[in-house]
Amino acid sequence: MSALTAALYGALIVYLGGWFLGHWIGNFSLLLFILTMVTMVYWFAERLKFKPAREAAARALEEGDRARRAQLAAQGIEKVDGDIAPAREKLLMQPWWLDWTAGLFPVICIVFLLRSFLFEPFKIPSGSMIPTLLVGDLILVNKFHYGVRLPVINTKIIDNNPVQRGDVMVFRYPVDPRQDYIKRVVGIPGDVVEYRNQRLTLNGQPVSLAAQGEYYEEDRLRYEPMWQEKLGAVEHRILVNPDAPSYFGGMPKNFPFADNCRYSAEGMQCTVPPGHYFMMGDNRDNSQDSRFWGFVPDANIVGKAFFVWMNFGNLGRIGPFH
Known part of the structure; x- marks a missing residue:
């Protein structure tokens, strides 16, 4: 997905660059519509697939840590080294390609609706x-x-x-x-x-x-x-x-x-x-x-x-x- 997102951003940069340099006439309404649709797909994918998967991985890490600590406690080992908080935070972190797509959807959608129907x-x-x-x-x-x-x-x-x-x-x-x-x-x-x-x-x-x-x-x-x-x-x-x-x-x-x-x-x-x-x-x-x-x-x-x-x-x- 990161490669696909990079390709999409590359196409956007080429389109905007050609528009700015006068190689073609851009259609901002169409561009905004496409951006809204693409970021909406990423937004739904984030809510329905990627975020639940990250949360499931974080829960598995916590459960594994609790099981390990319980096993060591049963052996009389009370003090256990290792803090899983950084690892859990990294698992839950949104990757850049979602941050720059799904994360932008609410803003792009509001701009699209305001520009299309109001002012x-x-x-x-x-x-x-x-x-x-x-x-x-x-x-x-x-x-x-x-x-x-x-x-x-x-x-x-x-x-x-x-x-x-x-x-x-x-x-x-x-x-x-x-x-x-x-x-x-x-x-x-x-x-x-x-x-x-x-x-x-x-x-x-x-x-x-x-x-x-x-x-x-x-x-x-x-x-x-x-x-x-x-x-x-x-x-x-x-x-x-x-x-x-x-x-x-x-x-x-x-x-x-x-x-x-x-x-x-x-x-x-x-x-x-x-x-x-x-x-x-x-x-x-x-x-x-x-x-x-x-x-x-x-x-x-x-x-x-x-x-x-x-x-x-x-x-x-x-x-x-x-």
């Missing part, structure tokens, strides 16, 4: 959601807000709150579901979304927009016009540069329900199909979103983002956001 941490990797979320923000995602989903396969088994316009959502990137993306929900099923000349229109009505001065993007070392936008009941800030080009070069793209979209030199218009959502970044001129790669199906939803729990470069970022 999942997520790190903002790009500036597409500036000014709402900055690169380096560590956020929490509510996994049960939209419903309870089975881990790994992401199949919804219990409905909860419906997706609302203005929600900040984490979802599996439709082009490559191994990656998680974060954007704002702009259109829900049935909505007609237009984005022409840097202006958003929903169902024929321009979305409320109010100037908020300028925002300084530290990463790009430039100022961008900032606006207050209202989607549904949610008011939030966005960056829109009226001088940026409206053309989405190369459109239309080849994505599911691409026939629902029309593109022109001024922008685009899409009708959101059933069971799908139209997503956009708050940094409108610096975001690859539904304008480029299409709609997000309900099956790809991970959860609703709602709280920045840490930003090591700016502790003032900690708190809820809209």
Whole structure:
């Protein structure tokens, strides 16, 4: 068993190393599920086989010692050298390969359940959601807000709150579901979304927009016009540069329900199909979103983002956001 455990740890190290070096894209949910299952097998084996065997060996040692002492006492020998306590302790000691598998099962299982059904941490990797979320923000995602989903396969088994316009959502990137993306929900099923000349229109009505001065993007070392936008009941800030080009070069793209979209030199218009959502970044001129790669199906939803729990470069970022 020690050789098998060493081989399993070796495979884990190779997988994590390749993931870290960028040789492949890892699936943390699947990895956590496998770790939970493997450590659970070791945990049950420890409770049902290995620990009882060690305890039986310790009892046999004690019984043998008592029998030896009784035999010597019958011969008139009262003082007997030898202390079996160290040997008994060694027999009861859990070997390393159980300590590093069965011993980790409770912790890994709790993390797996919390991450799968309650809250999942997520790190903002790009500036597409500036000014709402900055690169380096560590956020929490509510996994049960939209419903309870089975881990790994992401199949919804219990409905909860419906997706609302203005929600900040984490979802599996439709082009490559191994990656998680974060954007704002702009259109829900049935909505007609237009984005022409840097202006958003929903169902024929321009979305409320109010100037908020300028925002300084530290990463790009430039100022961008900032606006207050209202989607549904949610008011939030966005960056829109009226001088940026409206053309989405190369459109239309080849994505599911691409026939629902029309593109022109001024922008685009899409009708959101059933069971799908139209997503956009708050940094409108610096975001690859539904304008480029299409709609997000309900099956790809991970959860609703709602709280920045840490930003090591700016502790003032900690708190809820809209």
